[in-house]
Amino acid sequence: MEAESSPPPSPPPSQSPPLKTYKLTASSIGYSKSTTISPALLFKPCKTTTPINILKDISFTAYPSQILAIVGPSGAGKSTLLDILATGTSPTSGTLLLNSLPLHNPSSFRKLSAYVPQHDCYLPQLTVSETFAFSARLLNPNLADVSCIVDSLLAELRLTHLAHTRLAHGLSGGERRRVSIGLSLLHDPAILLLDEPTSGLDSNSALNVMQTLRSITDSRQRTVLLSIHQPSFKILATIDKILLMSKGTVVHYGTLSSLEGLLLENNFTVPPQLNSLEYAMEMLNQLNYKNPIISCLELPPSPKNPTTSIPETKTVEVKYRSSRVHEIAVLYSRFWKIIYRTKELLLTNTLQALGVGIVLGTIYINIGLGTSLEFWEKVQLAMSTKA
Numbered sequence: 001m002e003a004e005s006s007p008p009p010s011p012p013p014s015q016s017p018p019l020k021t022y023k024l025t026a027s028s029i030g031y032s033k034s035t036t037i038s039p040a041l042l043f044k045p046c047k048t049t050t051p052i053n054i055l056k057d058i059s060f061t062a063y064p065s066q067i068l069a070i071v072g073p074s075g076a077g078k079s080t081l082l083d084i085l086a087t088g089t090s091p092t093s094g095t096l097l098l099n100s101l102p103l104h105n106p107s108s109f110r111k112l113s114a115y116v117p118q119h120d121c122y123l124p125q126l127t128v129s130e131t132f133a134f135s136a137r138l139l140n141p142n143l144a145d146v147s148c149i150v151d152s153l154l155a156e157l158r159l160t161h162l163a164h165t166r167l168a169h170g171l172s173g174g175e176r177r178r179v180s181i182g183l184s185l186l187h188d189p190a191i192l193l194l195d196e197p198t199s200g201l202d203s204n205s206a207l208n209v210m211q212t213l214r215s216i217t218d219s220r221q222r223t224v225l226l227s228i229h230q231p232s233f234k235i236l237a238t239i240d241k242i243l244l245m246s247k248g249t250v251v252h253y254g255t256l257s258s259l260e261g262l263l264l265e266n267n268f269t270v271p272p273q274l275n276s277l278e279y280a281m282e283m284l285n286q287l288n289y290k291n292p293i294i295s296c297l298e299l300p301p302s303p304k305n306p307t308t309s310i311p312e313t314k315t316v317e318v319k320y321r322s323s324r325v326h327e328i329a330v331l332y333s334r335f336w337k338i339i340y341r342t343k344e345l346l347l348t349n350t351l352q353a354l355g356v357g358i359v360l361g362t363i364y365i366n367i368g369l370g371t372s373l374e375f376w377e378k379v380q381l382a383m384s385t386k387a
């Protein structure tokens with residue numbers, strides 16, 4: 001009896017190395033779509049259209065052990081921003097920073113992060129544990145004990161009771177979403193990016209997914225960024241910070257209580273039936289947002305004062321491709337405009353010179369002819385006088 005009532009023995013001190021944590025900063029990120037130039041337009045001026053600014057001056061920092069939710073109405077730019085953060089798309093301006101240092105090497109970033117797309121991707125005939133085992137083996141064919149990894153993943157995602165259920169049958173949408181999240185965790189990413197992990201789920205399943213994400217965030221001090229549509233009160237409780245976006249710009253970045261403060265500053269009182277985020281989304285166009293986040297951004301250190309926190313990835317200086325392409329395109333366009341204008345000018349001048357030449361020539365011939373006629377008249381007069 002005594003043995004049963006005594007406290008369980010304390011676990012042995014962990015021998016695992018200290019966790020590597022990362023904070024991800026977006027510094028004045030902008031993204032625009034501009035004209036592409038066809039080589040067929042070689043000798044014509046390139047038609048330049050106004051670029052569409054999809055993202056403008058987006059700045060924020062996502063911290064370890066925190067969930068940052070990117071919220072906004074449809075078309076606000078959430079997916080585009082997530083794609084840039086996942087290094088799938090290069091921004092046209094601004095910088096991404098990893099632990100305060102510019103992130104120049106997308107492939108090493110992808111090794112320490114995971115991106116979970118909106119749509120689940122799996123083999124329907126496999127069971128949940130087979131799916132995890134299969135993917136773990138694909139990632140590392142030399143794995144000695146796959147079952148140990150699969151079991152701990154099932155426990156972390158609260159899917160142990162469904163380990164032998166086939167994905168095509170008997171799994172709810174929320175459970176399938178948790179399997180997708182589990183697949184992204186197989187290489188133990190420090191940063192997790194999720195595009196609308198709760199979309200298409202009922203409120204209970206959505207809450208379940210978010211609670212799972214909360215425990216994943218806390219257990220390994222992960223940095224989690226996700227896009228979400230209109231989260232409920234309960235879901236908001238699982239989120240640390242909100243990046244509220246509208247028309248490609250940041251309307252608010254901070255905690256839910258700081259959003260309440262912003263609403264109060266703008267003389268708005270949240271109605272009892274709505275949470276402050278839902279109300280802020282209704283009042284988006286009337287919110288006067290002063291950007292206080294610049295102060296909390298940790299910008300890259302100057303060469304004179306290097307930082308002591310060095311990220312785990314080795315970074316190599318590579319300029320963003322799309323901005324390069326854009327610059328080259330603009331230069332190319334200008335070059336051909338100049339050539340075309342010069343050609344036009346030369347043609348016009350030649351025609352003008354030809355016209356002037358013809359006029360002058362005619363005048364000269366007329367004068368010459370007139371002069372010669374006068375001369376012959378004089379000769380004839382002299383001859384007739386002599387005669």
Ligand SMILES: Nc1ncnc2c1ncn2[C@@H]1O[C@H](COP(=O)(O)OP(=O)(O)OP(=O)(O)O)[C@@H](O)[C@H]1O
Nearest residue numbers: 033052054072073074075076077078079080081227
């Ligand atoms: N390749 C593209 N070319 C032109 N415009 C684009 C392109 N991709 C996105 N956009 C525009 O950029 C804006 C932001 O799109 P994005 O998909 O990022 O918004 P979102 O907030 O994720 O929307 P939703 O919640 O509906 O998914 C939209 O107005 C969209 O039409």
